[in-house]
Amino acid sequence: xxxxxxxxxxxxxxxxxxMFSYNIIFWLAGAAFIAIGFWAWSEKGVLLDLTQVTRxxxxxxxxxxxxxxxxxxxxxxxxxxxxLRENICLLKFFxxxxxxxxxxxxxxxxxxxxxxxxxxEWINDFxxxxxxxxxxxxDLQNLIDSLQKMNHCCGAQEPNDxxxxxxxxxxxxxxxxxxxxxxxxxxxxxxxxxxxxxxxGYDVRNQPQKDWENKIFVKGCITALxxxxxxxxxxxxxxxxxxxLLQMVGIYLARTxxxxxxxxxxxx
Numbered sequence: 001x002x003x004x005x006x007x008x009x010x011x012x013x014x015x016x017x018x019m020f021s022y023n024i025i026f027w028l029a030g031a032a033f034i035a036i037g038f039w040a041w042s043e044k045g046v047l048l049d050l051t052q053v054t055r056x057x058x059x060x061x062x063x064x065x066x067x068x069x070x071x072x073x074x075x076x077x078x079x080x081x082x083x084l085r086e087n088i089c090l091l092k093f094f095x096x097x098x099x100x101x102x103x104x105x106x107x108x109x110x111x112x113x114x115x116x117x118x119x120x121e122w123i124n125d126f127x128x129x130x131x132x133x134x135x136x137x138x139d140l141q142n143l144i145d146s147l148q149k150m151n152h153c154c155g156a157q158e159p160n161d162x163x164x165x166x167x168x169x170x171x172x173x174x175x176x177x178x179x180x181x182x183x184x185x186x187x188x189x190x191x192x193x194x195x196x197x198x199x200x201g202y203d204v205r206n207q208p209q210k211d212w213e214n215k216i217f218v219k220g221c222i223t224a225l226x227x228x229x230x231x232x233x234x235x236x237x238x239x240x241x242x243x244x245l246l247q248m249v250g251i252y253l254a255r256t257x258x259x260x261x262x263x264x265x266x267x268x
Contacts, residue, residue: 010260010264011086011257011260011261011264012256012257012260015253015256015257015260016083016084016086016257017083018253019079019082019083019091019253019254019257020079020080020083020084022079022249022250022253023075023076023077023078023079023080023083023094023250024076024080025076026072026073026075026076026079027072027073027076027077027079027080028076029069029072029076030068030069030070030071030072030073030074030075030076031069031073032069033065033066033068033069033070033072033073034066034069034070034073036065036069037062037065037066037069038066040062040065040139041062044137044138044139046062058129058130058132058133058134058136058137058140059126059129059130059133059140059143060137060139060140061139061140061143062139071097075094075097075098078090078091078093078094078097079091079094079250079254082094082254082257083257086257086261088258088261088262091254091257091258091261092254092258094250094254095250095251095254095255095258098247098250098251098254099247099251101247102244102247102248102251105240105243105244109240120222120226123222123225124156124157124222127156127161127221127222128156128161128164130144131144131155131156131161131162131164131165132164132165132166134165134167134168134183135165135166135167144183144185145183145184145185146185147221148183148185148186148217148221149185151221151224151225151228152217152219152224153186153217153219153220153221153223153224154182154185154186154216154217154218154219154220154221155182155186155220155221156220156221156222157220157222157223158218158220159182159186159204159205159212159216159217159218160205161220162181162182162183162186162205167179168180168181168182168183170205170206177202178201178202179203180203180204180205180206181201181202181203181204181205182201182204182205182216183201184196184197184198184199184200184201186201186204186216186217187200187201187215187216187217188213188214188215188216188217200215201215201216204216
C-alpha cells in the first residue's frame with residue numbers, strides 16, 4: 001500500500017504568532033488604561049454619581065485615558081483573537097481601524113501646518129476654558145499645574161488670564177484668599193526651598209507688574225509651546241515616525257495573515 005502526501009498551503013505560524021505577540025502588549029496596555037481611568041473616577045466619586053461627568057465645564061483627563069484605553073483594548077482584542085482563531089473579519093477590522101487612525105493622524109498634522117493661526121486660536125480658547133474650570137476637577141488641576149511647572153509659564157497668554165477663574169479673579173466681591181493671585185505652579189521656585197509653598201501666588205497680581213518676574217512666570221503657556229516646538233522638531237518627528245512604523249507593521253502583519261488564511265481556504 002502506498003501513501004501519498006499532498007503539500008497543502010498552510011497559514012504561516014511565524015506571522016500568526018508575531019501578530020499575536022504584537023497585539024497582546026496593546027491589549028494588556030488597553031486594559032491597564034481602562035482600569036486606571038475607572039480607578040481615577042472612583043477616587044473622585046464619579047462612579048457613585050455619574051451626573052458629575054456632565055457638570056464639569058473643563059476637560060477631564062480621565063476621558064482621554066478611557067478613550068485611548070478603550071480603542072487600544074478593542075484593537076488588541078481583535079488582533080489577538082483574529083490571529084489565534086484565524087478570523088478574517090477581526091483581522092480586517094483591525095487593519096482597517098489602524099489604517100483609518102494613521103490617515104487621521106496625517107490629516108491632523110497637515111491641517112495643523114496649513115491652518116496654524118486657527119489651531120493656535122483653538123488651543124488658546126481651550127486653555128482659557130480650562131482655566132475657568134481649574135478648581136472643578138483635581139485631575140484637570142494637576143494637569144494644568146504640571147504644564148505650567150514644566151514649561152515655566154503662567155496662563156494661556158499671560159498671568160492675568162487667571163482673572164477668568166472665579167477664585168483667582170481680581171474682579172467681583174468674592175472673599176477668596178486666592179483673589180488676585182495665581183496657582184503655585186506659576187511661582188518661580190527658589191532652589192534653596194526644601195518645602196513647597198502652595199501659597200506663593202497669593203496676592204501677586206495686586207503688586208506692580210514690574211515686580212512679577214521675581215515671583216512668578218510671566219510668559220504664557222501658548223508662547224512657551226511656540227518657543228519649545230522649533231527646538232524639538234526632531235523629537236516630534238521621531239515620535240511620529242515610530243508611531244507610524246508600529247501602525248504599518250500591524251497593518252502588514254494583519255494583511256499578510258489574511259492573505260495566508262484566504263489562500264488555505266481557497267486550496268480546499
